[in-house]
Structures are given as C-alpha cells and as structure tokens.
Amino acid sequence: MTRSWVRWIPAMAVPVLIASAAVAVPLSANAAVSLPDKSPQQLLALVADAKVTALSGTIQQTSDLGLPQLPDTGAGAGSTASSLLELLSGSHTARVYMDGRTNLRMQILDKLAERDLIRSGSDLWLYDSSDKKVTHSVLPGDPAGARSTAPGVSLTPEELATQLIAAVDPSTKLTVGSDLRVAGRTAYELVLTPKATDSLLSSVSIAVDSATGLPLEVSLNARGQKSTAASIGFTSISLAKPDASLFAFTPPAGSTVTQQPISPRSDAKHTGPTQSPTAAPGDTTARPTVMGKGWSAVVAVPASPKISALLGSPLYSQLTSAVGGGRLLHTSLVNVLVTSDGRIFAGSVPAARLQAAAAAQQ
C-alpha cells in the first residue's frame, strides 16, 4: 500500500511547486531597490533633463473606477457608448515605438484587432483594423515641435507625467516615495499630493527611471479607494532604436482613407489617461471652459448636438444616476454632471461642487 501512496507524490508536489513559483517570481522581480536619495526638486530636474530619443516598449493601462463591468462579448460590445465605457474600465495593452521627436508608432492591441497610430514627420495616420478605416492628417507648422501626436491627448506615461509635472503649482505637495522596479528598471517614485481636500484624487505617483529620468509609470489614487484607480505604465521597455520600417505607413489595399485637416490649436483640456487615443484631432464642436484652478478645477462643456446624440444611448441612463439639475456619472476619480439642458460639467470634485458650478453658470 505504501508504494501506491508514493505514486501520488508527483501529483501533490507539482501544484505546490507551481504555486510557490507563482508567488516567488513576482517577488524576485520586485526585490527591494535601493537608490541614492534624491529630493523632489532633483527628481523634477531629472525628468526635465530626460534625453531618451528612441524606445520601444509595451504599455499597460488599467482603470478601476468603480464603474459597472460588462462582459467582453455580447450585444453591447462594439457600440460607441460601450467602447467609451471599455476605455474607462478594464485594462489595455499597447506597444509603442519612438524614434526622435517626430517618429512615433502606437499600437493598441485589441482582441483580434488593432488600432494603430503612426506619426512619421508631419504625417499622422490612424488605422483601425476592425473596420479598415484610415485617417490621414498633416500636422501643421513646426514638425519638430510637440512630441504629442494630437493636441491634448496623452498616449504614453511620459506625456502624461510631463503634463502632470507641468501643472505642479503651490497647491501640490511633492514627496519622494519608495524606490521601485518598473519594467525591469530601477525607478524613483515622485508623489504628487493635492493640498485641496475636496479633490477626489488623493495622490498621483510617477515612477521615474533612475538612469534616464524617463517617467515609466503614472498611477492615480482616489480618495477612499485602496487599489489604484487608474494607471498607465511600461511593462517592458528597450531603449534601442526601433526599425525605421515601422514608421513607414501605406494605407493597405481595401481600406477607406479619410483626410482630416488639423486646425492649429492646443487648448484641449486633458482628462487623464482614459481619454480615447483615437479621438479625432481637431474636433471642436464646443469649446470647453475651465472654472477654478489646480486639482479641483471644473471643466464645463456647452451643449452640442453631437453630445446629445451620445446621451440617447441606453448605456447612458444605465451608468448615470439622477441628481438635482441633471444626471451624474460617478467614478472614484472623476464626476461628470450632465445638466438637463445638455451642458456637461466634469472635475475631480464631489458632485455638489459640479451642481454649484452648473447653477452659477446659468
């Protein structure tokens, strides 16, 4: 009988081995990092001096905003409203290739599909494999200017971090967190804490690569939520120069090409990493205005036909709840109030402040 007991040993040992490997491998990847101490100002200088000109890597974006989750498949998938929602929940993976300030390729890896953004010099191409649509734009003016592909859209941790750091003012407390390891590289953690107590955002932490000063990860933490509310960061990165053929794009056979002119403007207010990267550039039906300053600023968007079309979808009434003066979309990071006359107020503030702003504007 002892012999038959012995024969079950592999069956018992293997799961134990796999479980211990599953625990040990992430632990060894996060083994304690110890870097020479730096002050927040030194870190800001490190980021400002970052001289990374070429990279290729994989970016992961995750959101946990307390929104209801929908199944991946089913009738709801594919509609405009649910693809917006899809960007606000769950996680997305993208590959990014960059060479110099004017060559960029970003591939958002969807299930059995892909959305591509290719910038080569002043040419900007958007390609969506699911409907084979190509959008071509020519960027105006100085092509060596802004790194960003479309005004106001943050695509990479680096762009988002640069925008956040540029917005640092006396309303923000800067501290240095613990040293960490991101995408296999050692990094400092720069923590931005809003001094305003009415902001839904409790802190922003930026992982800054210790060797190059490149921001590797940005995480947004919401007040009263233990897990990270939203984050975007590299899961792998290489600083080698990517193949030049990656930036050469010719619309494939059978695709429909739309030419989209870009009007020179740069006042679009970004709302964080959850903004749709495929948002059409130069789409200015309604100019938003910003009320207030710092972390508790409120963005007001006037009513427009395009917005009211979106509000007709059943998902809208499902996601929002009725409040005084309109309907409210509540997430752990951002509140959005849609007034009954179609205006939109958004901000990282409690709903009452949005209602007050809406009442004040009338």
Add this chain to the structure above:
Amino acid sequence: MSPSEAIDGQGAVRSRPTIGLALLGSELSVLFRRRRTWAMLLALAAVPVLIAVAVRLSSSGPTPGRGPAFLDQITQNGLFVSAVGLIVSIPLFLPLTIGVVAGDTIAGEANVSTLRYLLVAPAGRVRLLVVKYLATAAFCLAATLAVTIAGALIGVALFPVAPVTLLSGDTIGVADSVIRSLLIAAYITVSLLGLSAIGVFISTMTDVPVGAMATTIVLSVVSQILDSLPQLDWLHPWLFSHYWLGFADLLRQPISWDSFGQNAVLQGGYFVVFAALAYGRFSTKDILS
C-alpha cells in the same frame, strides 16, 4: 501488484529502447486508421469550406465589423479563409474533437477490455500513458492543420490571392503569410495541449469513454465561460482557454511573441499538473478490464 509494474523501471527502458517508438507507431496507426478520426478531421475541414462557399454565393460581401473577425477580408484575399475557419473552430469544434480523442485514450481501451492486454505486453503503464498523450498531441496538430490547409485550398480556389494585410495595417507577401499561417497552426496546437492532458487524466478515472469525452468537452466550455466574466479577472490568466484566441498576436507587425510564450508556459503547467495526476491515478489503478 500486476506484473506490468515490474517492467516500469529504468532497466526495461534501457534494454528495450525501441519499444516506446514501436508502441507510439502502432498507437498512431490505430488512431489515424479509425473511421471516427477521419470523420472528425473531415468535419473540421468542412468548417472553412462552408464559410468560403457561403461568402462566395452571397450576392453582397460581408460588411466589416460583423460576423467573425477577418470575414470581410475573405472576398479580397482567399488566404484569410484559414484564419476565419480557425476563429470559428476554436471555441467548440476543436475542443470537441480533442475531447473525443483524449477522453477515449485509456477509458476506450478499458471499455473494450484491451487495456490489460496492452499492459501484459511489455509496455508499462507510464510508457502507455506517454504514448497515449503523444498520440493525442499528434491529433491536435492534425486537427489544426486540417482547418488551416482546407481553408487555404478553398480560399485559393474561390477567391483572389493577394498580399496579406496584417492587423497593424502593414502588408506582407504571400510567402510570408504562409509562414505566419503555419505559426498560427503551431500556436493553436500548443493551446490544445493543456486540454489534451486534462482529457487523458479524466480518461484514466473511468472505464466509460463517453463520460471522459463529455467531461473534457464540458470543462473546455466552462473554462471559456469563466474567461468571459470580468468579475473573475484574477482567475483569467490561469484558465487553459485564456490564450486560445491570442494567435492574433502573430498577425501583428512586428510579431508579438508575448502571448505565444505565456500560452506555452500555461499549457506546460496544465500538462505537468495533469500528467502527474494521471500518473498517480493510472499507476495505482487496479486494471480489471
């Protein structure tokens, strides 16, 4: 216990190095001479053929964004028929046939009372398990290739052949696309190895092959249902069906090998766990039939 166990040891392997190969050869020839095996391979090959004929006969081409991915590309490029056929087959047809083959391995022999004769011949229980598993793996490859090759042939016959547009919007030549098709076939074969190991293990538990087949197929469906529930996010990377549709990463430019590697590690994990379980069960089992 039974005399066959004495032959299990290392000495037998060293003194008769060819017996494993001979057993594997006979097992493969039994498997691929079965009418049932050919019926299943033909049914799999019929999937892309049906799709291609249906698209060819319909007056208006498929609209982009409707139906399975790549369906709208078929009319411009016949090489996509294989891909559509695989996407349609992966959720049900492929696991179904694998379930039938893997579930039949041990239980089928036990059911027709040939298991004890197999073990009386100097085969050994471990070697029999290994051979049965390898035969199942060979069927996984044959099943995937049946869909791929039938799709390519019918696609070339009914539709024009052109350079292939990848998901990234880049275009590659026909020769390159053949290589990528074979890579996809390899990916899907690897994807099915975990399910095969589960099927072989279940097959050692029972003498009723139909029960083992049904259980294996049901498990593959359950795994896919769990994979579609976002509330179980933490569980998804551990489900053997999680990377089944990840072969799309081979259609990107440059190829993303991440999911190929993750899939291989996951399937390897399932193989090790269920091989150990099957060993524990089969080597301690009283063979009565």
